[in-house]
Amino acid sequence: MNREQLCMLKELMAVQFTALELHLYLDTHPTDQKALMEYNSVVQQLNVLKHEYQQRYGPLTWGEPSAYPWQWINEPWPWEICYE
Amino acid sequence: MWIYEKKLQYPAKVGRANVKMAKYLITQYGGPDGELSAAMRYLTQRYTMPTPQAKGILTDIGTEEMAHLEIIATLVYKLMDGASVEELKQADLGGYYADHGKALYYVNGSGVPWTATYIQAKGDPIADLHEDMAAEEKARATYEWLINLSDDPDLNATLKFLREREIVHFQRFGETLQIVQEYLDSKKYF
Numbered sequence: 393m394n395r396e397q398l399c400m401l402k403e404l405m406a407v408q409f410t411a412l413e414l415h416l417y418l419d420t421h422p423t424d425q426k427a428l429m430e431y432n433s434v435v436q437q438l439n440v441l442k443h444e445y446q447q448r449y450g451p452l453t454w455g456e457p458s459a460y461p462w463q464w465i466n467e468p469w470p471w472e473i474c475y476e
Numbered sequence: 477m478w479i480y481e482k483k484l485q486y487p488a489k490v491g492r493a494n495v496k497m498a499k500y501l502i503t504q505y506g507g508p509d510g511e512l513s514a515a516m517r518y519l520t521q522r523y524t525m526p527t528p529q530a531k532g533i534l535t536d537i538g539t540e541e542m543a544h545l546e547i548i549a550t551l552v553y554k555l556m557d558g559a560s561v562e563e564l565k566q567a568d569l570g571g572y573y574a575d576h577g578k579a580l581y582y583v584n585g586s587g588v589p590w591t592a593t594y595i596q597a598k599g600d601p602i603a604d605l606h607e608d609m610a611a612e613e614k615a616r617a618t619y620e621w622l623i624n625l626s627d628d629p630d631l632n633a634t635l636k637f638l639r640e641r642e643i644v645h646f647q648r649f650g651e652t653l654q655i656v657q658e659y660l661d662s663k664k665y666f
Contacts, residue, residue: 402487409485412540416644419532420651454479464482471550475487 407438485543486637489630490554495567498555500625504548506582506590509614515541517595521604527659533652549580605653616642
């Protein structure tokens, strides 16, 4: 995995983590409007990043379009990546 | 249903291969307070929770534990990467190697396989949520003991991240317990 892809992947992981943290908080604070607004804004940012990453480097999950040949099985898999 | 995402939750790094550390760390894969226990516990308790918040938090934290299981697997895989049979023998992993080679298997640090008796689903939401809070604290303590056993700053960065997640989960379960307690109390007095 080249530097540019790894950099983008790490950014995506960080934004997704922010979304997850807000998601768990909202499970027990469903009427916190400020947190909900923050969540919606982070999710929007996440969707843009995911779209851009997948356009460049192939699918990250199920249900995404693929170039030929089938891109899903491309290595490296997550446990094989050197996150330096 | 569940859908796989082809990425880790955290960029799990190790500074160097270390078979001895892999042997200790594997307890968070298949040990009593490990990530498999956590995921299986929460995902099976959710069906008998009485409030939407409790059903949601057990589903979401149970799912996050699956992501942590993958992080632990990645760390163990990387710590064993390139190890010779001699190194495995020296780390007292000869017996593990005979049964599993270098595959990931659900065992604790002493090689005892995972068992459903590590977890409980009582069907009583107060009892179950108390178990969940205790489980998070036990997992936090396990990460602290593992950090004490490790001298690898890269590995410790990931272990510290996982330790922090236990603290956040404990907090969310505590809030859930309060919500469920209030709900049950409100049913008693009409």
